[in-house]
Amino acid sequence: MTNLTLDDIKMRIESAVYVMKLLPPVKVQGYHSTMPDIIYTPQEIAFMDRKPIKIRPTTEQITQMDEVLEWLEVLEPWERKLVWKRGARIPWKVLSYEFGLHRSNLSRHYEKALVKIFIDNLSK
Numbered sequence: 001m002t003n004l005t006l007d008d009i010k011m012r013i014e015s016a017v018y019v020m021k022l023l024p025p026v027k028v029q030g031y032h033s034t035m036p037d038i039i040y041t042p043q044e045i046a047f048m049d050r051k052p053i054k055i056r057p058t059t060e061q062i063t064q065m066d067e068v069l070e071w072l073e074v075l076e077p078w079e080r081k082l083v084w085k086r087g088a089r090i091p092w093k094v095l096s097y098e099f100g101l102h103r104s105n106l107s108r109h110y111e112k113a114l115v116k117i118f119i120d121n122l123s124k
Contacts, residue, residue: 006114013087016068019057074120079113086110
């Protein structure tokens with residue numbers, strides 16, 4: 001594994017959060033509609049609204065996301081939550097209400113959590 005800096009770790013966590021948002025939702029398997037398909041005329045098709053293109057993550061992005069999730073196992077549960085929410089770019093003010101700590105204390109805990117990840121990566 002290449003040596004990562006703290007900024008690289010932050011970027012990888014942010015990209016993992018983004019990839020997690022791109023993954024399809026979990027649905028119950030085995031249920032489907034028994035209604036027959038509707039056959040549209042070419043005129044009806046021309047006047048239909050276009051469906052938005054669904055962007056899906058690549059296998060490489062999913063692999064990197066899995067690697068980041070393995071990094072988070074080193075942290076305490078509340079530190080994981082802090083690091084993940086910071087990766088989602090949730091403002092410090094919102095996090096300070098949620099965790100009951102001042103912004104500067106949260107920032108310090110966040111940096112310590114990143115250092116834990118960094119040290120764990122150095123030992124591998």
